[in-house]
């Protein structure tokens with residue numbers, strides 16, 4: 001049994017499409033990332049899976065429970081940690097009062113450890129907390145009952161880099177202990193660092209599901225080479241080479257086999273050679289070029305995420321909401 005199974009799930013808000021015909025599964029012990037720009041449908045998908053929104057069509061199970069059945073959905077939620085994208089915490093309560101309430105509902109075996117780990121001052125009123133500190137409260141609430149499944153909507157939004165690292169370590173520990181995770185992000189680096197597979201959402205459609213390692217290998221290698229002789233550009237205008245720049249050094253993205261690259265360079269005296277993984281953004285951007293692909297694609301949509309290559313974020317939203 002998968003931790004999450006989602007079959008042809010659609011959710012419309014009246015005439016407005018939230019998600020359409022989304023199918024995927026999250027395996028037990030897997031970290032699956034939803035990646036997409038603002039408005040792609042990440043939050044809609046997560047809230048529909050949790051039973052907070054009723055699907056327009058299709059269905060889903062969480063830990064074997066039908067998401068559209070109120071009793072089964074509640075049963076699934078007891079074993080699930082949910083971090084909302086925009087935690088609607090009661091601003092007049094202290095963090096302690098909020099966490100006490102959550103603890104009474106679902107338990108809190110790891111609360112003390114998490115409060116220490118994230119350096120949370122529970123005595124403060126939520127209204128007085130900074131955005132990052134509010135996010136810490138929501139994180140403690142999502143993880144403190146040691147859930148089997150975690151649904152995390154933009155979990156590191158508002159956290160500083162050190163706490164982002166702490167969060168990543170926590171996710172890995174929980175997965176080692178057998179938990180499964182679905183997280184959403186529009187920050188590619190976060191998804192690449194944490195997830196086994198990534199589902200790319202665009203305009204409500206799941207346009208691709210790929211393992212992060214496949215995505216990396218599809219991105220090719222970035223090659224920089226310095227040779228003794230003058231370079232004939234034509235030598236490098238060959239299949240497998242993209243983004244060719246010829247100057248004092250020759251640099252390009254190589255998507256072919258290593259042996260062919262070695263053949264290509266064998267006509268020169270190589271003085272210096274540097275081969276590294278191409279940035280993941282390059283492979284990723286192929287999902288955002290052109291129309292929405294696939295049988296359910298609406299086509300003709302605007303191309304989102306045009307700044308992703310530069311910022312590591314998808315779409316114009318940057319790192320926050």
Ligand SMILES: Nc1ncnc2c1ncn2[C@@H]1O[C@H](COP(=O)(O)OP(=O)(O)OP(=O)(O)O)[C@@H](O)[C@H]1O
Nearest residue numbers: 013016017018036037038039040041042043044045
């Ligand atoms: N309550 C709502 N009523 C009407 N339309 C909605 C509602 N919530 C979301 N939508 C629409 O559904 C689509 C998907 O939105 P959703 O919030 O799921 O995207 P998202 O990927 O989570 O975006 P973000 O990264 O900005 O949080 C958008 O077009 C949005 O305007």
